[in-house]
Amino acid sequence: MAATLDQLQQAVESFFLLFNGVVIFLMSCGYTLIESGGVRSQNAGHSLFKTLVIFITSALAYWITGYAFAFGGNPNVILGTRFWASERFGAKDLTPGVENFTNSNNLYNLNNQDPYIHFFYHYMIAFLVTNIAASAFAERCQIIVYVLFSIIMAGFVYPFLSHWMWGANGWLGDVVGARDYGGSAIIYLTAGVAALIGTIFLGPRFGRFEPRTLPLFGHSIPITSVGAILVAFGFFVLNSGADHRITGVAYGDRVGHGLINTVLSGATSGATYYILQRLIETIKKPSRHLKRRVFLSTVNSILAGMVAVAGGAVTYNPWSAIIVGFIAALSFLLWSKLLIKLRVDDPVETAAVHIGGGLWGIFAIPIFRRTVEANPDGGFGNETLSIIYRIAFGESWRGLLNSLCTAAVVMAWTAIFVALLFLVLKLVRLLKVSNEEELRGIDLFQHGEPAYALRIYCAACGEQLQGKTIEHETVGVRPNFPTIVTDAEGAYGLDDMRG
Numbered sequence: 001m002a003a004t005l006d007q008l009q010q011a012v013e014s015f016f017l018l019f020n021g022v023v024i025f026l027m028s029c030g031y032t033l034i035e036s037g038g039v040r041s042q043n044a045g046h047s048l049f050k051t052l053v054i055f056i057t058s059a060l061a062y063w064i065t066g067y068a069f070a071f072g073g074n075p076n077v078i079l080g081t082r083f084w085a086s087e088r089f090g091a092k093d094l095t096p097g098v099e100n101f102t103n104s105n106n107l108y109n110l111n112n113q114d115p116y117i118h119f120f121y122h123y124m125i126a127f128l129v130t131n132i133a134a135s136a137f138a139e140r141c142q143i144i145v146y147v148l149f150s151i152i153m154a155g156f157v158y159p160f161l162s163h164w165m166w167g168a169n170g171w172l173g174d175v176v177g178a179r180d181y182g183g184s185a186i187i188y189l190t191a192g193v194a195a196l197i198g199t200i201f202l203g204p205r206f207g208r209f210e211p212r213t214l215p216l217f218g219h220s221i222p223i224t225s226v227g228a229i230l231v232a233f234g235f236f237v238l239n240s241g242a243d244h245r246i247t248g249v250a251y252g253d254r255v256g257h258g259l260i261n262t263v264l265s266g267a268t269s270g271a272t273y274y275i276l277q278r279l280i281e282t283i284k285k286p287s288r289h290l291k292r293r294v295f296l297s298t299v300n301s302i303l304a305g306m307v308a309v310a311g312g313a314v315t316y317n318p319w320s321a322i323i324v325g326f327i328a329a330l331s332f333l334l335w336s337k338l339l340i341k342l343r344v345d346d347p348v349e350t351a352a353v354h355i356g357g358g359l360w361g362i363f364a365i366p367i368f369r370r371t372v373e374a375n376p377d378g379g380f381g382n383e384t385l386s387i388i389y390r391i392a393f394g395e396s397w398r399g400l401l402n403s404l405c406t407a408a409v410v411m412a413w414t415a416i417f418v419a420l421l422f423l424v425l426k427l428v429r430l431l432k433v434s435n436e437e438e439l440r441g442i443d444l445f446q447h448g449e450p451a452y453a454l455r456i457y458c459a460a461c462g463e464q465l466q467g468k469t470i471e472h473e474t475v476g477v478r479p480n481f482p483t484i485v486t487d488a489e490g491a492y493g494l495d496d497m498r499g
Contacts, residue, residue, distance in 0.1 A: 010114070012246065012247055013245055013247060016241065016245070017117050017244055020237050020241045020244075021117070021124045023234055024121070024125060024237070026230050026233065027231055027238065028131045028234075029227075030226075030227040031128075031132055031227065032048060032227065033223050033230065034228060034296075034299065035047045036227070037221065037222070037223030037227060038218035038224055039218055039347055040216060041219040041220075042441030042444075043138065043442045044219065045450060046443055047138055049446075050141075050143075051131055053143060053150070054130050055127060055131075058126055058130050061150060062127075062155060063086065064155065065156065066158070067123070069156070070158075070160070071162075075169045075170075076169055077174070078163075079159075079160060125158075125162075126153070126158050129154075129158050130191075132188070132192075133149075133153065133194035133350070134195075134198075135350045136196070136346050136351055137198055139442065140203075140205050140206075141202060141431070141432065142432065142433055145422075145430065149194075152421050156417065157413065157417050161414075162186055166186070172405070172406055177402055178402040179311075179365055179369075181310075181311060181312055181314055182238060182258070183238070184309075184310045185311065185403075185406050186410065187358075188310065188354040189355060190414050192354030192355035192356075192358055192359075193351075193411050194418045195351045195354065196355060197419050199351060201419070201423065203345070204344075213343075221295055232266065235262050235306040236262055239261070239314070240258030241255065242254075242258060242314050248378015249378060249379060250374035250375065254314035261309050261313045261316045261318060261320075262313050264309075264318055264322055265322070265324050265328065266302045267302070268305060270298050270302035270329070272301070272325070273297065273333060276330075277297065277298075277333070278294075297349065300348070300349045304354075306357070307354055307357030308324050308328035308360050308361035309361065311365045312368065312369045315373075317368075320364075320368035324361070324364050328360055332357060335351070335356035363400065363403045366387055366397075366402065367400075368388055370384075370389070371383045371384055387400075
């Protein structure tokens with residue numbers, strides 16, 4: 001029996017969502033590689049293990065409660081009320097009264113996909129949000145923190161926000177009328193705020209700001225580069241597939257716009273940051289060890305541009321993406337320098353990237369989006385109001401209030417629950433590892449194995465490791481080797497830091 005047109009469309013849409021979900025998983029792996037390459041070698045393995053822990057824990061948390069809160073059956077303006085641990089989640093033709101497909105109202109980005117693929121896709125986003133936020137805790141966080149943080153973020157905090165914006169009857173998307181197509185606020189601002197709150201409670205790494213501000217450079221630019229490529233690949237898919245649909249001329253057009261706008265915004269942001277940072281260094285002439293990590297920061301600026309454009313990538317014209325990317329670079333630079341001034345130690349600038357890009361991105365949507373929208377049948381129509389294209393209409397400016405509401409809700413909701421979690425962990429002393437573990441390597445203290453061979457395991461030079469000292473391991477005696485290593489080129493020992 002030949003498949004009907006509706007069945008073919010459902011198959012195409014389901015495969016499109018499946019492919020996007022797989023790429024988002026690779027995107028999360030890319031963030032892990034950026035973090036792993038951006039920290040010191042003695043803690044690189046801990047960053048990798050962190051992602052494994054988050055993957056396991058967040059999957060169970062999202063299955064038990066997260067998906068039900070976000071996209072469960074019988075939804076109201078606050079949450080869904082069915083599908084707990086896949087309860088009543090199956091095939092309608094086999095089990096009467098059970099939904100076979102997700103809500104088909106394209107206004108909320110929920111189309112005619114298989115429900116299990118829909119679950120997979122949105123779990124991957126929950127995993128992404130949690131993994132991004134946790135990268136800010138690198139080099140000083142205990143494993144139990146990642147476990148509990150994953151449960152809170154994937155099982156509670158993020159699902160409510162995604163329901164409010166994208167779920168059927170969600171109050172932000174349905175009642176207020178706010179829009180965040182690709183998640184500048186719901187995905188990335190949520191991750192950035194969670195990263196910032198957690199980092200504040202954790203405090204800086206040993207030697208980062210005391211006795212003086214000293215950059216602790218990462219150990220591998222190649223690993224960071226590979227991670228950046230994977231993350232950019234993920235942004236291309238996530239931003240261009242924000243509608244979760246590709247069939248129909250209007251949706252195909254929006255996918256194309258999403259791709260080119262992501263490229264242009266990221267490229268503009270990266271170029272702007274690099275030029276500005278070089279100008280700043282030319283004027284101030286800082287000493288070598290106080291220079292910013294230009295490679296990692298340029299990568300982060302590219303990501304900030306992609307974060308900023310995500311919210312409306314499918315709705316912008318290309319010239320708008322250039323402006324969004326330019327302002328995203330300025331926002332990232334300001335947030336990065338502000339956090340350093342406030343002595344907030346964010347090893348790979350997670351908060352600066354995702355707050356700087358996400359906060360600007362949610363306000364850019366009502367300013368730059370095109371007036372043309374897509375109809376449920378795949379054609380063009382439903383003209384929307386936009387400040388650039390409909391500046392004379394007072395209703396166009398309402399979008400800024402909607403964006404302000406979205407940003408305030410995301411920041412407050414996330415900050416409250418993450419702060420409560422970290423406060424409890426700090427009170428029971430389960431939050432941070434000791435200074436000795438930081439310096440000699442969390443890999444060995446927490447996991448019992450280094451990420452690299454001992455002879456190139458630079459953090460514990462001169463210390464006893466697994467029954468022998470690094471000085472005497474095949475490379476000869478090095479009595480003057482420093483106690484700790486803070487960058488990939490050289491080191492500053494404890495005596496230097498006290499001087």
